[in-house]
Amino acid sequence: xxxxxxxxxxxxxxxxxxxxxxxxxxxxxxxxxxxxxxxxxxxxxxxxxxxxxxxxxxxxxxxxxxxxxxxxxxxxxxxxxxxxxxxxxxxxxxxxxxxxxxxxxxxxxxxxxxxxxxxxxxxx
Amino acid sequence: xxxxxxxxxxxxxxxxxxxxxxxxxxxxxxxxxxxxxxxxxxxxxxxxxxxxxxxxxxxxxxxxxxxxxxxxxxxxxxxxxxxxxxxxxxxxxxxxxxxxxx
Amino acid sequence: xxxxxxxxxxxxxxxxxxxxxxxxxxxxxxxxxxxxxxxxxxxxxxxxxxxxxxxxxxxxxxxxxxxxxxxxxxxxxxxxxxxxxxxxxxxxxxxxxxxxxxxxxxxxxxxxxxxxxxxxxxxxxxxxxxxxxxx
Amino acid sequence: xxxxxxxxxxxxxxxxxxxxxxxxxxxxxxxxxxxxxxxxxxxxxxxxxxxxxxxxxxxxxxxxxxxxxxxxxxxxxxxxxxxxxxxxxxxxxxxxxxxxxxxxxxxxxxxxxxxxxxxxxxxxxxxxxxxxxxxxxxxxxxxxxxxxxxxxxxxxxxxxxxxxxxxxxxxxxxxxxxxxxxxxxxxxxxxxxxxxxxxxxxxxxxxxxxxxxxxxxxxxxxxxxxxxxxxxxxxxxxxxxxxxxxxxxxxxxxxxxxxxxxxxxxxxxxxxxxxxxxxxxxxxxxxxxxxxxxxxxxxxxxxxxxxxxxxxxxxxxxxxxxxxxxxxxxxxxxxxxxxxxxxxxxxxxxxxxxxxxxxxxxxxxxxxxxxxxxxxxxxxxxxxxxxxxxxxxxxxxxxxxxxx
Numbered sequence: 001x002x003x004x005x006x007x008x009x010x011x012x013x014x015x016x017x018x019x020x021x022x023x024x025x026x027x028x029x030x031x032x033x034x035x036x037x038x039x040x041x042x043x044x045x046x047x048x049x050x051x052x053x054x055x056x057x058x059x060x061x062x063x064x065x066x067x068x069x070x071x072x073x074x075x076x077x078x079x080x081x082x083x084x085x086x087x088x089x090x091x092x093x094x095x096x097x098x099x100x101x102x103x104x105x106x107x108x109x110x111x112x113x114x115x116x117x118x119x120x121x122x123x124x
Numbered sequence: 125x126x127x128x129x130x131x132x133x134x135x136x137x138x139x140x141x142x143x144x145x146x147x148x149x150x151x152x153x154x155x156x157x158x159x160x161x162x163x164x165x166x167x168x169x170x171x172x173x174x175x176x177x178x179x180x181x182x183x184x185x186x187x188x189x190x191x192x193x194x195x196x197x198x199x200x201x202x203x204x205x206x207x208x209x210x211x212x213x214x215x216x217x218x219x220x221x222x223x224x225x226x
Numbered sequence: 227x228x229x230x231x232x233x234x235x236x237x238x239x240x241x242x243x244x245x246x247x248x249x250x251x252x253x254x255x256x257x258x259x260x261x262x263x264x265x266x267x268x269x270x271x272x273x274x275x276x277x278x279x280x281x282x283x284x285x286x287x288x289x290x291x292x293x294x295x296x297x298x299x300x301x302x303x304x305x306x307x308x309x310x311x312x313x314x315x316x317x318x319x320x321x322x323x324x325x326x327x328x329x330x331x332x333x334x335x336x337x338x339x340x341x342x343x344x345x346x347x348x349x350x351x352x353x354x355x356x357x358x359x360x361x
Numbered sequence: 362x363x364x365x366x367x368x369x370x371x372x373x374x375x376x377x378x379x380x381x382x383x384x385x386x387x388x389x390x391x392x393x394x395x396x397x398x399x400x401x402x403x404x405x406x407x408x409x410x411x412x413x414x415x416x417x418x419x420x421x422x423x424x425x426x427x428x429x430x431x432x433x434x435x436x437x438x439x440x441x442x443x444x445x446x447x448x449x450x451x452x453x454x455x456x457x458x459x460x461x462x463x464x465x466x467x468x469x470x471x472x473x474x475x476x477x478x479x480x481x482x483x484x485x486x487x488x489x490x491x492x493x494x495x496x497x498x499x500x501x502x503x504x505x506x507x508x509x510x511x512x513x514x515x516x517x518x519x520x521x522x523x524x525x526x527x528x529x530x531x532x533x534x535x536x537x538x539x540x541x542x543x544x545x546x547x548x549x550x551x552x553x554x555x556x557x558x559x560x561x562x563x564x565x566x567x568x569x570x571x572x573x574x575x576x577x578x579x580x581x582x583x584x585x586x587x588x589x590x591x592x593x594x595x596x597x598x599x600x601x602x603x604x605x606x607x608x609x610x611x612x613x614x615x616x617x618x619x620x621x622x623x624x625x626x627x628x629x630x631x632x633x634x635x636x637x638x639x640x641x642x643x644x645x646x647x648x649x650x651x652x653x654x655x656x657x658x659x660x661x662x663x664x665x666x667x668x669x670x671x672x673x674x675x676x677x678x679x680x681x682x683x684x685x686x687x688x689x690x691x692x693x694x695x696x697x698x699x700x701x702x703x704x705x706x707x708x709x710x711x712x713x714x715x716x717x718x719x720x721x722x723x724x725x726x727x728x729x730x731x732x733x734x735x736x737x738x739x740x741x742x743x744x745x746x747x748x749x750x751x752x753x754x755x756x757x758x759x760x761x762x763x764x765x
Binding site for chain 4: 253254256257260261263264265268271273274275277278281282285289351
């Protein structure tokens with residue numbers, strides 16, 4: 001398998017096929033002499049902006065402090081939770097519990113649901 | 125030590141003598157039960173891409189052509205890559221000992 | 227990543243204004259005179275509604291005024307400035323009068339003004355041609 | 362039969378994305394200034410568009426990925442981000458122009474100035490996206506968009522010199538005013554090959570749940586839809602050439618373009634123009650706002666879909682809500698939509714390579730396309746379009762300066 005071609009930037013879906021972002025980054029564990037392993041998938045703005053450069057991540061961190069759910073770290077999902085790697089990457093988790101869709105929930109809660117006609121609250 | 129893979133993509137690699145080898149473009153991995161084991165790195169060297177800073181454009185072409193024509197691609201086994209400074213990856217061997225990726 | 231390079235485009239864009247030549251300005255003048263006349267004819271034939279016709283005539287009047295001011299600030303060589311000035315002033319007065327006549331629904335007087343505007347347009351056209359030939 | 366009914370996606374893409382304020386204005390300007398001479402630019406734009414739209418639909422049908430999703434996956438986040446910034450900027454300007462176009466059409470019909478319409482019109486566009494489904498937008502907009510056929514009726518009624526029209530389909534250079542000619546040609550191409558239109562179409566194919574069996578239907582829909590749009594644009598140009606050029610009227614403001622059909626259809630021309638513009642711009646406004654929201658949602662992996670209730674795709678709904686709100690503001694302050702239109706078209710041309718280059722790679726990707734990859738004809742066409750897009754990008758800014 002090729003990490004950049006087959007994993008990086010692919011869409012993540014949870015147990016119930018709920019979209020929970022993309023593979024924004026991957027954590028690799030490197031020991032002094034052991035074979036490196038990919039241990040976690042990273043999801044979140046912090047990781048994304050770092051890919052553009054430190055300037056962007058600085059700006060976005062400052063903005064995130066003013067507004068939105070208070071989350072500064074990217075979400076880490078252990079690789080062991082990966083069910084399949086295909087068109088999308090299916091994870092054996094519930095999106096809500098991981099924190100990957102904190103922003104979605106925050107915007108739904110603070111903005112969208114306050115506008116009439118936005119539909120029913122998402123069920124558990 | 126934990127390293128962010130996404131930040132390694134496109135990093136310039138030098139060999140043990142400090143000679144430029146190219147940029148890290150791809151990671152060959154194999155499945156284990158709980159994680160993925162890194163097998164080797166694909167490192168390409170092309171002055172053209174650097175000059176045009178067109179790596180986002182050329183990488184897929186290179187991948188399609190397997191780097192045979194204008195873009196040379198080395199396969200570096202994990203043992204040969206020294207990532208103790210993730211900003212400046214170095215090879216533990218010399219560029220001459222690398223083999224071209226097929 | 228050279229994101230800042232993208233900023234160059236909007237900046238270049240804002241700088242992208244250069245003063246038009248007298249010949250071009252005469253063309254714009256003619257275009258607005260023709261617009262006023264076409265609108266006027268449309269109103270007489272009941273093809274354009276009152277409000278639109280009045281607004282467009284008012285707009286044409288403003289544009290004629292504007293272009294005339296620009297043109298006379300740096301008048302084209304070989305043309306009598308006074309002639310141009312009086313011609314433009316006359317046209318503008320006519321266009322504005324037409325706008326008022328629409329409000330008064332006075333079609334006969336409107337028709338008269340429209341015909342004279344046509345004559346003015348011809349004069350401007352001749353002058354424009356002479357400018358273009360000289361250049 | 363059900364598949365053929367999907368032609369509405371082609372028509373709505375075409376009416377909303379092709380025949381909108383930008384192409385009507387540029388086509389009218391071209392006809393008024395150069396007669397039939399610039400018809401070739403519309404033809405060229407239409408041909409390019411047919412190919413690009415067909416590929417967008419094929420990519421979605423075969424890979425179940427929209428262009429944006431595939432672009433993020435293949436080219437990575439930094440490249441995606443650059444396209445995101447460029448595309449959002451351009452599409453935002455287009456949205457302002459379209460909302461302005463709706464307001465202007467209403468101004469023609471009611472006499473009430475367009476700044477007053479900015480808020481009600483934006484609210485209506487937003488409400489349709491908030492409560493409406495993709496099918497409603499698709500079918501409604503394409504049905505209403507059929508009014509624009511009146512441009513063709515007007516063109517035929519004026520009895521144009523058909524041999525002159527045919528001659529205009531071959532590119533030629535004018536005697537004078539070369540810079541202005543070039544500028545309009547670039548604007549026409551910019552107005553025709555709008556990237557947001559491809560993003561919309563490829564997302565529409567997903568919304569309509571296309572699969573591999575749609576590959577040939579898609580070919581027909583793209584071909585028919587874009588040809589339809591191209592014909593309408595050409596009709597606008599022909600009408601302008603007949604009605605405006607002999608009189609020396611140039612199109613420097615929307616008010617002038619309202620006179621377009623008064624010669625051909627004295628009784629209804631004025632109102633038909635206003636209504637055509639109203640519907641076309643309305644379709645385009647929906648299409649652009651959706652395209653922007655799609656772009657964000659697909660690129661970042663959020664849940665999206667026009668059929669979902671806003672609370673189910675909160676970030677998607679949030680993006681279009683904000684973008685429509687922001688677009689209304691400059692209009693309230695009376696910004697000239699025509700200036701925005703012209704600027705957006707030149708900017709589209711300038712950012713075109715960024716949008717088109719990914720096509721060449723994605724459409725040849727065996728993982729995505731399996732056996733439906735581009736053949737050599739399509740690949741040569743994309744290569745030519747990329748060359749054209751680079752030429753357009755390079756000359757659009759200098760031309761704006763000397764010819765605009």
